[in-house]
Amino acid sequence: MTTEPAFTPPPNARAYPLPTSRGTFAVVDSPVAPGVEPRGVALLLPGFTGSKEDFTLMHEPLAARGYRTVAVDGRGQHESDGPERDEAPYAQGELARDVLAQAAALGDLGSPLHLFGHSLGGQIARAAVLLDHTPFRSLTLMASGPAQISDSQQQRVKLLRDALGVMNMAETWEAILAMGPPEEVGGPARGIGGQELLRRRWLGTKPAQLLATGRQLCTEPDRVDELAALPLSFHVLSGASDDTWPVPVLDEMAARLNARRTVIPGAEHSPNADQPLRTAQAVADFWDTVDDGGVRATEA
Template sequence: MTTQPASTPPPNARAYPLQTSRGTFAVVDHPAAPGVEPRGVALLLPGFTGSKEDFTLMHEPLAQRGYRTVAVDGRGQHESDGPEDDESAYTRSELAQDVLAQAAALGMDDTPLHLLGHSLGGQIARAAVLLDHAPFRSLTLMASGPAQISDSQQQRVKLLRDALAVMTMAETWEAILAMGPPEEVGGPARGIGGPELLRRRWLGTKPAQLIATGRQLCTEPDRVDELAALPLPFHVLSGASDDTWPVPVLDDMAARLKARRTVIPGAEHSPNADQPLRTSQAVADFWRSVDGAEGSPPAIV
């Protein structure tokens, strides 16, 4: 793992290696804002080809509402280490156990710990709470659906996996750029931080992680009924349009979970980047309702 973050954390945040029983994970840890009553802690999991930096624009707004937020690079993702070629290290069960270890390392026994996963991160979060929901006060699935991704997205993932089978990460990146915008040709989704961060994040991610998790996205079974049986409050949040899991699919999943459902206007598959203030407001309102907070919440500005 690199010793310096690839991007500057938000003001008041700290980037550091989180030591757990399953290894070290790179995190950005942002405390609740000074003078604001602490409400809880949230563990934030990024999506496929993503990283902890995808939540950069949400840390400060959530801090204003009293929440400490810890965004994490998963195993083999960006600044967290992992095997280059051993796909067995990235099974859904292994990644779920990593999340439980991260939760334990935060030591939040007496403080509400909310779990939020974006896209692939949502499916990993789901697997974690199905293994053990006890550490968590709630689960938010952000632009993360009930089963495999859409046919069009499966084609993009296949394109990426085929390229990684014969090229290095650096060669694949150059090939992606030559074909067009990365998010349109099977490369990393549009993210926060500009082209240089996207490149550095890509080169830091292990090819086995991308190949294994890409396969999972294309084959994930529907586990909504299992999830619905857990005694957890759920929140399904998405943009107004999404070509990875169509919005009606997310609507149906929310109904099956009896979850709070939020649709963010002006956002697509990454509400955290497209509309971070609206997204933060919705997430904080959900957490506040789960924790039984009284009175009018402070506005996010």
């Protein structure tokens, strides 16, 4: 892990290494706002080429609603360590077990624990609850679909993987910038923070992590029926457009899950960055319903 943080945490939040039974993971931990009654804890998982900082603009509004939020760099992402070249530790099952270890390490299971995953993070979160759903009260899938990513995004991932086969991370960064700013997949130039901070994040990410998880995104099977059988409350959230999983695909997945469905106007594949206040409000509204014992609902 780096000794000097690349990003400044939001007010009242703390960046620190979280020790778990499966290693140490870099987190940003934002407590409930002073004077607000605590309502629960949420573990936030970032997407492909992303990091815990992708949730920076959501921490404060969620804290004001009574939710402690813990955003984590997964194994080999940004400030969490992992092997450079060995892809085996980045198999989806291994990353899912990391999530269960992170949940256990939070040690605050007296409060409801909600799991939230963006894009790739949503598919890792799904794999985690399919291994063991008992630590969690709910699962929110943000811009994260039922199976493999779209054909156009698969082509971007292939280009990235081909580049990583012949270039180092710094050279690959420059090559991707020259291609333009794709939404998320293969596009480390997009995100919260200036370009130099995003470059530092990219250079901290392990190439084996990108290679392994990129392959997962291109081959992920449909496991929605397995997920729907779990006794969890589900929320499917997305922007009004999405090139990675088209919005109608996410609509259909939400129906199969009997999930609450939220579409954020003015947002694309990263509602957390495009419309963070609306996204935080929608997420807190869902968590409030879960914590109050409400049934799953659908909204537009």
